[in-house]
Amino acid sequence: MKKQVINYMVRKIGFEFNPKSEIRNPKFFRLITFILFASIFFVSCEKDFVVKEQEQAARMTINCEFDNYSVFSVYVTQSSSLSGLATIIPITNARVELYENDSVLFVLPWVPTDSANTFGSYQSTFIPVSGRSYTVKVTHSVYGVATAKDFLPSTPEVSTYLIDHYGNSQEHNKVFFRLQFHDNPSTVDYYRVNVYTVGTHWVYNSPTDSTIEDFGTWVRPEFISEVTDTIRDNGFFPLFSDKSFNGTDKELKILFAGLDTSKTLTAKVVVRFEHVTPAHYLYYQTLERYHQSGQNDEPVHVFGNIDNGYGIFSGAAIYSQFLDVK
DSSP: OOOEEEEOOOOOOOOOOOTTSSOOSHHHHHHHHHHHHHHHHHTSSOOEEEOSOTTSOOOEEEEEEEESSSOOEEEEEEOEETTSOOOOOBOOSOEEEEEETTEEEEEEOEEEOSTTSOOEEEEOSOOOOTTOEEEEEEEETTTEEEEEEEEOOOOOEEEEEEEEEEOOGGGTTEEEEEEEEEOOTTSOOEEEEEEEEEEEEEEEEETTEEEEEEEEEEEOOEESSOOEEEEEETTTEEEEESTTTTTSEEEEEEEEEOOOGGGOSEEEEEEEEEEEOHHHHHHHHHHHHHHHOOTTSOOOOOOOOOBTSEEEEEEEEEEOOEEEOO
């Protein structure tokens, strides 16, 4: 049986820039751009997924993960089959409408994101608002109309956000981080944690020539506190539910590898704590099952919420700060 698959643009993982942050200099803008670009190749590369509608014609693939820090970027691409080339082909001539609480906000223009104008997304200058629902409606002359709807959750109510201990090189630079937040008792909630380290260091090009460069990397956090329904995004960033602490104040203790500060000029840590929607969680839950499945296992159907299309449209509310460690 011929299996229909789709090319999925997986979640972009990068730094959000907090306008309230003290970090405003151009070097950090360049660093953030670099890490986002690199992460697209590492995590957001093309990937074929088996979907339930195995015998149906090709449809549009729509991907958008919106948050309270970023403007809307909606990726619209063609799907492909296992018998064809697994390449991402953008659709640049669709009509993409964005709705807030079922009222139309904008028709989004297609904006290229590379210098060759071969890839891009439909973008707006609008930043979503917590507690409101958003709908995207994509109309195309060949593929018809595809829609998706999700909401932006409330920003996490964080009361404690600090580094308990930053180890030295003899302690393998281990970082113990503590975060406390309040969970809503009236809903089933899902969360995720992303950790990044950034800094500057000297680069010696020759005995007489050296420059200061920015660097940054994402880090795999480990929970010391007990949480339930834990999964990971691409083996790195954990997601979990509030099943074991619903409606209470929850303290998260997290361990991760820090920077060797003896080899840096400056060093900063950001722990990005996110309140995500069920659609967001279900997508990464099934995506993890897909990655863990073997070649001879039953097909894993990756969750999607696009009506008359493939892909994921989901919201996440982010709380984060840059923490100086040097």
